[in-house]
Amino acid sequence: MTGNAMTEGLELRRMGSGVVIVATGGALALIAIVLTARHGVTEWQYALVFGVLIAVGEMVQFRVDRIRNRAPIATSAALAYAVLRGPAVGVPPEVAQIIAVTAVATAAGIVPRAIAGLWWDIVVSCRRGISVACAAVAFAVLTTPDLVWTGRWQEAIWIAGAMLAAVLSAGISDALIGAGQATERYNRPFPAALRDELSVMTRIGLAMGITGMLLAAATALLGLWGPPVVLVPLLLTQFAFRRYSSAQRTYRATVRSMARSTEIAGFSSPGQNARTAALAVAIGNDLGLTPARMEALEYAALLSGVGQLALADPSPGGASLLRTREERQRAAEIGASVIERSGVLDHVAEIVRHSNDPYRHGRANNSAIPVESGIVNVALAYEQLVGEGSGQSPDKAMESIGLGIGAEYDPVVVESLRRIVGRGFRF
Amino acid sequence: MNRRVLLQLVVVVTTITAVVILGFAVANARVDAPAVCLGLLMLAGTVLRPRVGQIYRTSLDYVVVIALYLLSGVSSAILVGAVGALGQDRRHPLQKKIFNGAQSVICAAAGGAVFNLAGGPSGDDVLRHPWDAVWSTTAANATWLVVNALLLCVVLSLEPGDPTPLAFLRKVALPTSPSLLGYGLLGLLLAVAWLSGLNFLSVLLIFIPLYVSRWALSQYEAERRAQAATMRAFIQVIETKDLYTRGHSERVSEGVGMLGRQLRLPEDRQQALEHAGLLHDVGKVGVPTSIIQKPGRLDDSEMDAIRLHPARGVELIGNIPFLEEVKSAVLHHHEKYDGTGYPAGLSGDNIPYFARIIGIVDAFDSLTSTRSYRPARDVEETLDILIHDRYSHFDPELVDAFVEVIRARGWKTAADQPAPDGSVTVAIDHDDLSLGSGGGASGNAAGPAS
Numbered sequence: 001m002t003g004n005a006m007t008e009g010l011e012l013r014r015m016g017s018g019v020v021i022v023a024t025g026g027a028l029a030l031i032a033i034v035l036t037a038r039h040g041v042t043e044w045q046y047a048l049v050f051g052v053l054i055a056v057g058e059m060v061q062f063r064v065d066r067i068r069n070r071a072p073i074a075t076s077a078a079l080a081y082a083v084l085r086g087p088a089v090g091v092p093p094e095v096a097q098i099i100a101v102t103a104v105a106t107a108a109g110i111v112p113r114a115i116a117g118l119w120w121d122i123v124v125s126c127r128r129g130i131s132v133a134c135a136a137v138a139f140a141v142l143t144t145p146d147l148v149w150t151g152r153w154q155e156a157i158w159i160a161g162a163m164l165a166a167v168l169s170a171g172i173s174d175a176l177i178g179a180g181q182a183t184e185r186y187n188r189p190f191p192a193a194l195r196d197e198l199s200v201m202t203r204i205g206l207a208m209g210i211t212g213m214l215l216a217a218a219t220a221l222l223g224l225w226g227p228p229v230v231l232v233p234l235l236l237t238q239f240a241f242r243r244y245s246s247a248q249r250t251y252r253a254t255v256r257s258m259a260r261s262t263e264i265a266g267f268s269s270p271g272q273n274a275r276t277a278a279l280a281v282a283i284g285n286d287l288g289l290t291p292a293r294m295e296a297l298e299y300a301a302l303l304s305g306v307g308q309l310a311l312a313d314p315s316p317g318g319a320s321l322l323r324t325r326e327e328r329q330r331a332a333e334i335g336a337s338v339i340e341r342s343g344v345l346d347h348v349a350e351i352v353r354h355s356n357d358p359y360r361h362g363r364a365n366n367s368a369i370p371v372e373s374g375i376v377n378v379a380l381a382y383e384q385l386v387g388e389g390s391g392q393s394p395d396k397a398m399e400s401i402g403l404g405i406g407a408e409y410d411p412v413v414v415e416s417l418r419r420i421v422g423r424g425f426r427f
Numbered sequence: 428m429n430r431r432v433l434l435q436l437v438v439v440v441t442t443i444t445a446v447v448i449l450g451f452a453v454a455n456a457r458v459d460a461p462a463v464c465l466g467l468l469m470l471a472g473t474v475l476r477p478r479v480g481q482i483y484r485t486s487l488d489y490v491v492v493i494a495l496y497l498l499s500g501v502s503s504a505i506l507v508g509a510v511g512a513l514g515q516d517r518r519h520p521l522q523k524k525i526f527n528g529a530q531s532v533i534c535a536a537a538g539g540a541v542f543n544l545a546g547g548p549s550g551d552d553v554l555r556h557p558w559d560a561v562w563s564t565t566a567a568n569a570t571w572l573v574v575n576a577l578l579l580c581v582v583l584s585l586e587p588g589d590p591t592p593l594a595f596l597r598k599v600a601l602p603t604s605p606s607l608l609g610y611g612l613l614g615l616l617l618a619v620a621w622l623s624g625l626n627f628l629s630v631l632l633i634f635i636p637l638y639v640s641r642w643a644l645s646q647y648e649a650e651r652r653a654q655a656a657t658m659r660a661f662i663q664v665i666e667t668k669d670l671y672t673r674g675h676s677e678r679v680s681e682g683v684g685m686l687g688r689q690l691r692l693p694e695d696r697q698q699a700l701e702h703a704g705l706l707h708d709v710g711k712v713g714v715p716t717s718i719i720q721k722p723g724r725l726d727d728s729e730m731d732a733i734r735l736h737p738a739r740g741v742e743l744i745g746n747i748p749f750l751e752e753v754k755s756a757v758l759h760h761h762e763k764y765d766g767t768g769y770p771a772g773l774s775g776d777n778i779p780y781f782a783r784i785i786g787i788v789d790a791f792d793s794l795t796s797t798r799s800y801r802p803a804r805d806v807e808e809t810l811d812i813l814i815h816d817r818y819s820h821f822d823p824e825l826v827d828a829f830v831e832v833i834r835a836r837g838w839k840t841a842a843d844q845p846a847p848d849g850s851v852t853v854a855i856d857h858d859d860l861s862l863g864s865g866g867g868a869s870g871n872a873a874g875p876a877s
Contacts, residue, residue, distance in 0.1 A: 149623050151551070156624025207639035214632045217623050218616055225557035229616060232609045237640035239606075244643040246748070247650035253747040254654050258661045264713040264743055309712060310667045342660035344653040 016184050018123040021177065025126030028133055029103035035096035042091040046084065046219070049227050051105040053077035058109025058125070062242055072208050072238055074109065075128055077227075078102045079170060079212030080219065082136040083163045086148035088223035098136040102129055127177055135170035139163065149220045163216065167209035171201045187423065192288030199291075207237065259302035267308045275387050275427045277301040279417075280372075280379040282425055286416045287371070293347075297372045300351035304376055307335025307352075328356045351376060359410045374410030378417055381409070387427060394421050434585040438526045441578065445509075445529035448536045452505040461498035464627045465491050466507045473514025489571060489607075490633065492535050493564050493614025497553050498621055501539030508535035530578050537574040542567035553618055560615055568611035576600040598694070613637060658705055665712045671798055672708075675858075680704035682788035682838070683781075686825070689832040695750070700781055702749060703756040707785050710740030710757070722799070733857045734769050737761060756781030760789060761857075763820045776822075783822040787813065787829050790820070793858035795840045806838050 041047055057074030082098045093101070106125050113120045142162035149156060175197035182193040211234055219226030259273045280301035284294050308331050336353035339345050347370075354362055354373035363369045378401065385397035398421055405411050456462070469491055488511040495504035512528035519527070547563030548556050579600075580592040590598065613633050620629030662676045683704035687697045711719065714736055718729045725733070740757045759773060759782035766774030768786075778786075794809040804812075810830050817823035 151554075151622060151624050153624045153626060156626075157628075160625055160628065203639060203642070207636045210632060210635045214616060214620065214636070217625075217632065218619055221554050221619055221623055222557040225561070229557075229561060229612050232612050233616070233636070233640075236606050236609045237636060237643070240640040240643040240647070244647040244650065247647045247654070250748050251650045251654040251657070254657055257743055257745075257747050258657065261661070261665075261709075261712045261743055264710075264739055266713075306661075306664065309664050338660060338664045341663060342653070342657040344656050 017181060021123050021130070021181075022126050025103075025129045028099055029129060032096045032099035032103065036094075036100040039094070039096070041097060042093060043089055045224065046081075046089055047093065047097065047101050049224060050077050050081040050084075051101050051108075053227060053231070054081075054102060054105035055109040058106055059112055060238075061113075062245060070124070071109075071128070072204065072211075072241065073231075073234060074106070075208045076212040076215060076234060078105075078128065078132045079135055079167055079209060080215035082132055082170075083139045083159075083166050083213065083216045085143070085159055085216070085220050087150075088220055088226075092145050095133070095136045095140050099129065099133050102132050123181075127174055130177070131170040131174040134173040135166040138169040139166035142166070149217070160213070160217075163213045167212060171205050171209060172198075174205075175201050186282075186285040187420070188285045189288040192290075196291055204241065211237070255299050256302060259306070262305040262308060265309060268305055269387070272383060272387060273302050273305065276304070276376075276379045276383045278427065279382060279420075279425070280375050282420050283375045283379065283413060283416050284372070286420055287375075287412070289372075293372065296345075296347045296351060297375060299345060299348045300355065300372060301376050301379055303335065303339055303348065304332070304352050304355050304380060305335070306338055307331035307333065310334050310338070325356065325358075332356045355380070358408045360407045363410055364406075371410065371412070374413045378409050378413045382417060383427070394426075430585050430587065434582070435522075437581055437585065438522055438529075441529040441533060442525055445532040448505060448532055449509060452502040452509075452536075455500075455502040456506050457499050457503050459499050459503075460626065461621055462495060462503040462507060464630075465495055465498075466510050468630060469507050469511045470513070473511060488531065489534075489538075489568070490610065490614045490617060490637070492538070492571075493568060493611055494617035494621070496539060496542045496547060496564065496567060497549055497560060497615065497618035500549060501536075501543060504539055505532060505535045508532060526582065530575065533578065534571045534575045538567035538571035541570040551622060553615075554622060560618075561612070564611060564615045565608065568608055568614075572600075572604050572607060576604075610637070658702070662705060662709065665709065671796065675792055675796065676705050676708055678792045678839075679707060679785065679788050682792060682829075683784050685832050685836060686784055686788065686829050689828050696752070699750040699753050700756075700784065703753040703781050704785055704788065706740065706744055706753070707757050707760045707789065708736065708740065709743055710736035710738065712743070713739035734761075736857075737770055752779065752781050755779040756785055758782070760785040762786065764817075764822055765819050778822075783825055787821050787825055789858050791829070791833075791838075795838070803840060806833065806840070810834070 054074045054077045057071045057077055060073070061071035078098075081093065081101060085092050106129060110120050110122070110125060139162050142165055143159065147155060147159060149159060175194060178197045179190055179193035182188050182197070183190045188196075211230070215226065215230045215234075218230050222229065256274075259277075262268045262273065263270050277298050281294065281298050284297045289297065332352055332355050336349040339349040339352060351370055351372040354369045355376040357363070357369065357373065357377070359374060359377075363371070363374055381401055381404075382397055385392045385400065386394055398418060401409060401414060401417070405414050469488070472488075488508065491511070492504045492508045495507055509528065509532050512531040515524045515527055542563050545563035545566045546559060547567070548559050553560045576596065579595065583590065583592045583595055617629055617633045620632050621627075623629070625632070659677065663673075666673050666675065680701050681704075684697070684701045687700045692700060714732055718725065718732055721729070737758050737760060741754050744754065744757065756779055759771065759779050762768035762771065762773045762778045762782060763786070764775060764778070764783075766772050791809055791813060794804050794812060795806060797803045810833060813821060813826050814830060817826045
């Protein structure tokens with residue numbers, strides 16, 4: 001695990017378009033550092049304070065809400081430095097200096113993590129650098145260096161508007177890059193990926209951007225008192241998100257563990273649920289489902305066998321007893337009512353309930369049945385054919401699933417499965 | 428004088444104080460742009476409040492009041508604080524609403540007095556003397572929190588029932604005050620952003636991040652509830668295999684919760700203990716149904732299958748990031764104090780603390796529930812059995828604590844159980860002390876009933 005984390009940050013083979021992002025970020029940083037070195041650093045104490053903030057934020061990063069940017073403090077601090085103005089700051093930092101400070105501080109934050117063997121990702125850090133560069137350029141274009149906070153609303157509105165534009169340009173550029181990466185990595189349709197990235201941006205992304213604006217305004221007016229005063233509420237916010245993400249992790253792990261109970265009880269072979277879920281997720285990505293629906297789909301695929309627990313014992317070989325459709329549908333019904341009882345996974349229960357309905361009797365005539373049910377149905381069937389032990393070739397399995405198109409299986413889902421297998425999906 | 432009268436007296440006194448303060452505030456208040464704007468914001472907050480819930484209320488209120496200390500002076504801040512008290516939960520009785528309103532006025536006034544004493548700056552002086560602003564608003568904020576907690580303590584000590592003032596201080600006031608102090612700095616920042624020339628737009632800079640962090644906190648609560656609900660639902664499925672053990676895990680969780688509170692465990696461990704109580708038999712999912720439902724005695728291999736269930740349980744929950752104590756409790760809940768239990772044969776204090784607790788409640792619930800081969804025992808009789816088996820089965824100190832808490836607070840025994848089945852002579856509940864065979868116990872508990 002540690003070995004993995006160590007190499008994760010710099011494995012070129014798996015990075016794909018990440019190479020381009022890292023190259024762009026690296027080139028930007030290099031040019032900026034050279035330019036700054038030639039001109040000299042202005043207002044070094046502010047550069048130092050914001051650099052330290054960025055580095056510390058990078059060091060204490062954590063994962064939240066499925067976005068890849070894990071360092072909200074670093075992001076807020078870097079954005080704030082990009083939109084800094086007087087009166088407290090005599091000479092506002094130039095674009096090159098902003099990029100250079102961000103780059104050096106980010107590197108200073110990453111190195112300890114890499115040494116300690118913690119998770120780090122050079123691509124994510126470069127993405128942040130690029131979006132900060134966008135913000136700095138946008139802000140420089142919209143303002144002049146002698147525009148300062150005077151306490152009058154005319155200047156304040158102008159600066160705040162420029163700040164907002166800068167923060168938005170950072171957010172949008174990052175969303176575009178992120179959507180491109182999601183399309184490349186998970187084969188999501190680009191518009192769906194962009195929609196997801198933008199919707200994430202309106203939550204934690206907005207908080208990071210606005211906090212950056214607040215930090216910049218407070219520093220401009222209070223001088224070096226600004227960063228510590230803003231930092232306290234910022235840390236509390238980070239703490240709130242941290243607790244949220246740890247509760248989220250716990251919950252996901254709980255659902256996964258519950259799903260494994262069918263394996264321990266002998267109803268399914270080891271890893272069967274995980275394989276089914278992986279395939280269902282791949283299909284969901286291919287069809288561009290929203291993140292919330294993706295989550296329900298994954299849970300439904302994991303939990304689709306839970307109903308069997310309430311039935312009789314499995315046969316000695318461990319194979320499923322449920323040969324007939326009626327038995328399988330009954331198990332699905334029981335599973336759905338079990339999941340419903342939790343009171344929080346109603347959508348998951350609905351998917352599981354119809355996961356064994358044949359297409360012809362189900363979704364073809366009843367649009368209330370979610371497409372996710374069809375996905376789970378196909379994923380279960382494919383896993384049974386190809387998964388461990390049964391060992392059919394993917395082509396053979398596709399052939400026999402193809403025979404059931406329209407009657408047994410949802411044509412849209414089978415088409416998607418064909419694409420995924422064609423791209424080389426393996427369990 | 429009884430408590431009711433005393434309570435009414437307290438309400439009357441606080442209300443009169445608040446009214447006097449309000450009178451002074453009205454006389455001295457400055458009606459300027461910040462006071463009007465933030466007052467309107469407060470009013471909007473009171474309208475929206477029923478939808479967003481209590482948790483948002485305090486944070487919004489005192490952030491605005493602190494900003495107004497700096498922008499418009501203490502009197503205006505008190506008035507706006509009083510506006511914030513207008514919107515309250517409709518279900519509260521009138522007396523409570525009046526007291527809450529008076530309380531927020533007194534808190535705002537106390538905070539304001541300290542703010543003035545500390546030499547708090549106002550207007551553009553805030554930007555010239557940042558340190559004075561930081562220090563005086565923090566002092567005012569701390570005063571606010573202390574006065575608020577004191578007033579609540581007075582009421583709680585006069586109102587019968589939970590929570591007691593001490594429990595309130597320990598569980599609510601102390602843990603939340605550092606973060607509330609921290610968020611108080613947002614009040615200062617609101618004032619600074621206002622003075623920057625942004626005027627009422629400064630509200631957006633402050634409340635959007637605040638709202639997002641509150642959103643994260645509420646999501647945290649939602650995830651936690653979801654997890655608890657999911658675990659309970661799952662446990663119920665496992666228990667469907669056996670009519671007689673239905674509800675057992677939830678009752679054990681309840682029981683260890685009672686014992687844990689008696690032992691004054693800190694909040695995170697208390698939670699972990701309740702989880703462990705709920706999940707202690709989760710490994711039974713790996714025991715074939717035919718064995719669980721088998722009437723009659725089990726042979727050695729079947730008994731071995733039962734004895735595997737703690738290890739199966741740990742295997743199942745191993746990936747959930749619980750405290751380590753939860754896993755060790757699930758693994759060792761069938762150890763006995765004299766070292767004759769399973770799976771490891773640990774004895775005495777070598778048995779994990781949580782496992783010793785769960786062992787007691789587990790046996791207690793089994794004995795007070797109906798089994799196919801015997802009726803339920805009553806609570807007193809079962810407590811006597813536990814007391815008799817101190818040292819041999821159970822940690823004596825924990826047994827004493829458990830007996831004390833059950834005698835003080837009572838126990839809700841299993842309901843809706845089928846009557847004992849006369850056709851079955853002996854079957855097995857692996858938790859049942861009254862059975863001498865492998866998994867069960869020996870000695871006193873094997874009473875005349877079987």
